Amino acid sequence: EVQLVESGGGVVRPGGSLRLSCAASGFTFEHYPMSWVRQSPGNGLEWVSGISGNGGSRTYGDSVRGRFIISRDNAKNSQYLQMNSLRPEDTALYYCVRVIIGSLWDFDYWGQGALVTVSS
Amino acid sequence: HSALTQPASVSGSPGQSITISCTGNTNDMHSFAYVSWYQQHPGKAPTLVIFDVNNRPSGVSSRFSGSKSGNTASLTISGLQAEDEADYFCSSYAARDTRVFGTGTQVFVL
Numbered sequence: 001e002v003q004l005v006e007s008g009g010g011v012v013r014p015g016g017s018l019r020l021s022c023a024a025s026g027f028t029f030e031h032y033p034m035s036w037v038r039q040s041p042g043n044g045l046e047w048v049s050g051i052s053g054n055g056g057s058r059t060y061g062d063s064v065r066g067r068f069i070i071s072r073d074n075a076k077n078s079q080y081l082q083m084n085s086l087r088p089e090d091t092a093l094y095y096c097v098r099v100i101i102g103s104l105w106d107f108d109y110w111g112q113g114a115l116v117t118v119s120s
Numbered sequence: 121h122s123a124l125t126q127p128a129s130v131s132g133s134p135g136q137s138i139t140i141s142c143t144g145n146t147n148d149m150h151s152f153a154y155v156s157w158y159q160q161h162p163g164k165a166p167t168l169v170i171f172d173v174n175n176r177p178s179g180v181s182s183r184f185s186g187s188k189s190g191n192t193a194s195l196t197i198s199g200l201q202a203e204d205e206a207d208y209f210c211s212s213y214a215a216r217d218t219r220v221f222g223t224g225t226q227v228f229v230l
Binding site: 044095 | 165172
């Protein structure tokens with residue numbers, strides 16, 4: 001069974017940093033691109049970032065480019081999102097998602113999410 | 121802010137068909153060739169119901185279908201059922217190898 005479990009969420013002040021982790025199981029992790037998608041309270045979805053299976057290619061949404069860094073450790077079946085220079089508008093539930101192989105960032109499995117709150 | 125616009129809500133009676141639109145700039149969205157649709161029930165993570173405009177993942181009901189015309193993509197739910205009441209989000213592959221979501225549509229089954 002595919003499982004994605006996020007951790008590392010919490011409350012942080014504007015300008016601060018936070019690192020999210022996602023532990024994957026139930027599939028051959030290194031074969032799959034991965035991504036992060038966020039959803040602000042009561043609002044819609046926003047694609048944040050994506051990374052290729054070997055970690056060699058990374059891409060970011062306009063609102064986080066230059067502030068967030070996506071990475072992965074295939075030996076640990078994990079991906080990460082380093083979030084720097086956080087803003088109140090980054091407050092959201094952050095989902096770890098598995099990308100469908102061969103797709104252009106379509107997602108077939110989602111974690112339950114990690115809540116990030118940016119507030120003074 | 122999102123680059124894809126959807127109606128805030130759509131409603132229909134059981135057994136009816138409804139269509140949700142998704143509008144954006146096709147120049148930025150690869151002519152809508154890679155539009156997907158996600159269903160999200162309250163408190164749950166989204167699930168993929170349509171990819172690449174009109175393809176259904178395994179296990180998704182044939183009552184869900186997708187199409188596109190010009191700068192508008194559409195999701196049609198036929199034979200509306202109570203379990204279809206949820207939020208629906210369109211999504212398109214976009215410039216700089218990114219993906220953009222729509223504003224979301226609440227579907228109500230009357």
